[in-house]
Structures are given as C-alpha cells and as structure tokens.
Amino acid sequence: MKIAAITDDGNTISQHFGRAQYYLVATVENGQIVSRELRPKIGHSQFASQPHAEEQPDQPHGMDPASHNKHLQMAEAIADCEALLCRGMGRGAYESMKVRNIRPVVTDIAAIDEAVMAYVEGKIVDQVDRLH
Numbered sequence: 001m002k003i004a005a006i007t008d009d010g011n012t013i014s015q016h017f018g019r020a021q022y023y024l025v026a027t028v029e030n031g032q033i034v035s036r037e038l039r040p041k042i043g044h045s046q047f048a049s050q051p052h053a054e055e056q057p058d059q060p061h062g063m064d065p066a067s068h069n070k071h072l073q074m075a076e077a078i079a080d081c082e083a084l085l086c087r088g089m090g091r092g093a094y095e096s097m098k099v100r101n102i103r104p105v106v107t108d109i110a111a112i113d114e115a116v117m118a119y120v121e122g123k124i125v126d127q128v129d130r131l132h
Contacts, residue, residue, distance in 0.1 A: 001027070001028045001029075001082050001120070002025050002026070002027050002028075002078075002080055002081040002082060003025070003026050003028060003081060003082060003083045003084075003085065003116050003119055003120075004023045004024065004025050004026075004039075004078040004081040004083070004084045004085065004102075005023065005024045005026070005084070005085040005086070005112045005115060005116065006020035006022070006023060006041065006084070006085070006086045006087075007020060007021075007022050007023070007024045007038075007112060008020055008021050008022065010022065010024055010036075010038050010112075011024075011111065011112060012110045012111060012112065013085055013086060013087045013107065013109065013110055013111075013112055013115055014086070014087065015087050015088045016087075016088050016089070017074075017086045017088065017089035017090070017093050018074075018089070018090070018093065020041055020086075021040070021041060022038050022039060022040060022041050023038070023039045023040075023041050023077055023078050023081075023084075024036060024037070024038055024039075024112050025037045025038075025039055025078065025080075025081060026112065026113070026116045028116065028120050031120060031121075033113060033116060033117070039077050039078070040077065041074065041077060042073060042074050042077075067090075067092045067093075067096075068092060068095075068096050068099075071092060071093045071096030071097070072096055072099070072100060074093070075096065075097055075100045075102060078102060079100065079102075081102055082102070082103060083102065083103040083104070083105055083119055084097055084102050084103070084104050084105065085105050085107055085109075085112070085115045085116070085119065085124075086104065086105070086106055086107070087106065087107060087108065087110065087130070088106065088130055088131075088132065089104065089106060089131060089132075090131065090132055091131045091132070094106070094128075094131055104126075105119060105124055105126045106126055106127045106128060106130045106131060107124055107125070107126070107127060108127060108130075109124070
C-alpha cells in the first residue's frame with residue numbers, strides 16, 4: 001500500500017495542500033514502512049500565471065471547474081497511492097482527490113511516519129472541520 005503526505009521537508013506534514021512543495025510517498029508492507037520516496041508536487045506557484053476563477057460567496061474554496069482541473073493535475077504524481085495525508089486543504093481539493101480514488105485525510109498529526117502508521121492501523125481521524 002502507498003500513502004502520500006504533503007510536505008516541505010520530507011518529515012512533517014505541511015499545513016496547506018496547495019502550497020506544499022512535495023509528496024512523501026510511504027510504501028507499507030506487513031504493517032511496516034518499507035520505503036519512502038519524495039516526489040515533486042505542483043501547486044499554487046505553478047498555476048500563478050493562469051487566470052483564477054472568482055469564487056461564489058456560497059461556494060467552498062476551490063469548488064469551481066478550473067480549480068478542480070488543477071487539483072486533478074496535482075494528483076497525477078500520486079495516482080498510485082491509496083490515501084493523501086494533509087493538515088489542511090480546501091474543500092475543492094479534498095473532493096478532487098476522491099474523484100481520483102485517493103482518500104484524503106486531514107489530520108492534526110505532524111510527523112509523517114506517525115500519521116502513516118495511524119492510517120494503516122485505522123486509528124487516524126479525518127478532521128473535515130479543518131477544511132477551508
């Protein structure tokens with residue numbers, strides 16, 4: 001099983017999905033992390049030159065079609081992963097991950113290895129109240 005986490009340093013889960021520079025992909029076999037791979041992640045900075053859709057006042061962040069397409073592009077690097085661990089993300093990114101069959105999980109656990117093991121053990125709580 002492969003589990004991705006957003007990160008800037010390879011050890012801690014970043015606070016914001018769109019701004020994180022990397023994915024740390026942990027491969028888990030027999031309840032143990034057997035490998036860790038740092039993959040580049042596209043994000044807000046790569047999309048800065050593209051027009052930004054105006055959000056509707058009653059619409060959660062990133063739910064417009066243009067944002068959805070950006071989120072799908074961001075997910076391409078982790079298409080082989082079962083889950084994505086983050087400490088904060090917009091509702092649109094969260095929903096876009098589900099479309100790619102990647103389970104997004106918003107957690108307050110900062111350490112990647114600890115969060116991965118909590119996910120594997122079924123002990124992680126998806127804190128959707130942290131979505132923006």
